[in-house]
Amino acid sequence: MSLHHTLTAAAVAGLFAMPAAALDLTKMSAEERSIFRQEVRSYLMDNPEVIMEAVNVLEERQQQAQVQADLSMVTDNADEIFNDGFSYVGGNPDGDITLVEFLDYRCGYCKRAHGEVSKLLETDGNIRLIVKEFPILGEQSVLASRFAVATKQVAGGESYKALNDALMTVNGDVSLPMLRRLGTTLGLDTAAIEARMDSADVTEEITRTRALAQKLRITGTPTFVVHDEMLRGYLPYDQMMEMIKEKRG
Incomplete structure (x- = not known):
């Protein structure tokens, strides 16, 4: 069965929760990569709130990293x-x-x-x-x-x-x-x-x-x-x- 048929909307959603290393695009054929990108784009167009959720997660992680960095700097100085x-x-x-x-x-x-x-x-x-x-x-x-x-x-x-x-x-x-x-x-x-x-x-x-x-x-x-x-x-x-x-x- 092709990637086009197996990559459902739920599967695309799951990709955003996966570590970057878990998805290796280099192992896909050119056709599979093209299908994958089309599916991802379609999913995001249908579910734009996912983008904001991802941005919020990124901002939260950055804030946590900043707090930890600040704690270390205060301790060191x-x-x-x-x-x-x-x-x-x-x-x-x-x-x-x-x-x-x-x-x-x-x-x-x-x-x-x-x-x-x-x-x-x-x-x-x-x-x-x-x-x-x-x-x-x-x-x-x-x-x-x-x-x-x-x-x-x-x-x-x-x-x-x-x-x-x-x-x-x-x-x-x-x-x-x-x-x-x-x-x-x-x-x-x-x-x-x-x-x-x-x-x-x-x-x-x-x-x-x-x-x-x-x-x-x-x-x-x-x-x-x-x-x-x-x-x-x-x-x-x-x-x-x-x-x-x-x-x-």
Whole structure:
């Protein structure tokens, strides 16, 4: 009996569940391959939902693979992520869950996430926050990050937090005069901070964070590391809280 008569619609459907190696087209004759392709095309035209089912399965597998890859990357780079010795540490420094954020002050989603993260820290009270300066949206982003890192180095963590909060609420262009005014409003020694902005120490912090981001394949902001898992993008407060609860088991 020919392949044309034996290859029913059910058989074609079954092919989509088979490993690729289970069907060897090279063992078919030219006529059999032609019949096979016609049957497959006819089946897909009659049952287009199969294509979407296959796409959904592929996307799910890709997502699972990404999660596993992220877990491995976090494990392999844990010391640099959680204990680099220079990134700002806020929230509860002794918290049982660590939340790491890679941010850019020119990023609209970072600004949205800032309020969510602040609410999370206030509500939970047992989260350790690490902020990593990752300016990727142009010269203004770099200028803002250099001013912020210099503030941390010159005036300490509390002053950095105040500036970080302020920068996340500012709209419009970032310029040195604007940063000076903002710093003065916060009571900072803007002259000392400005003198520090282009120092090797400030450059090293930003360079090391960029290198870490490259290892973690981070290409956008905000990006979070929640305990052992990476979250690429903005997540509303309720979903972030749920994620924290899951990590606590």
